[in-house]
């Protein structure tokens with residue numbers, strides 16, 4: 001169980017990114033993390049990984065996250081964490097030596113699925129291929145809590161949809177995914193739970209089976225939770241044109 005209790009993060013300069021946030025994610029859950037730009041999704045993940053200082057408590061199976069258990073977490077980030085000058089094969093060798101649970105077969109299968117070259121330096125990959133490789137590493141590390149922050153920015157729709165299907169097929173029951181994305185509709189059949197952030201707080205938390213029982217789509221839930229105003233664009237346009245007159 002990954003647990004965050006009363007987590008607060010304020011960046012230098014006064015911006016409050018996480019505000020007394022409580023969240024627990026159990027083994028085997030596939031959780032979508034949603035929220036507007038600046039809601040705190042990336043900050044939450046970076047606090048979990050110990051990449052940022054925060055106040056409050058974050059634990060993994062009730063233990064603090066330290067170098068002893070950090071390998072149970074992996075991170076696929078659009079900021080990228082691979083070594084640009086190294087090839088995929090060199091990464092595989094490095095990960096194999098660093099992570100005792102490295103999933104060699106999964107690495108090879110995903111490399112094949114995305115048709116990525118093994119011997120080429122990653123810096124020579126396209127943007128989409130770099131993202132794919134980032135995700136492959138996070139899934140192959142042997143972690144049981146896999147954090148993904150907008151992993152497919154720049155990937156085409158076919159690659160993304162196929163990937164979610166493959167992922168559902170390969171994940172083992174204890175593997176947990178926390179996936180931050182703006183592509184609500186695209187991931188609704190992949191996730192089992194949706195957590196909605198707003199200004200650093202959890203403002204919505206629902207399982208997809210709850211939504212099914214209520215006959216609501218994930219998008220409807222998201223819009224209701226954020227009290228989405230469908231006429232927002234037209235009102236903004238009205239205001240702008242009035243200003244010009």
Ligand SMILES: Nc1ncnc2c1ncn2[C@@H]1O[C@H](COP(=O)(O)OP(=O)(O)OP(=O)(O)O)[C@@H](O)[C@H]1O
Pocket residue numbers: 011012013015016017035036037038039040041042043044
């Ligand atoms: N390095 C930083 N220094 C100062 N403020 C920051 C920094 N990184 C993020 N912030 C601020 O913290 C808040 C949360 O940002 P964060 O990147 O976590 O949001 P997000 O939900 O991931 O957004 P997006 O969907 O745009 O990626 C925002 O107000 C942002 O401006």
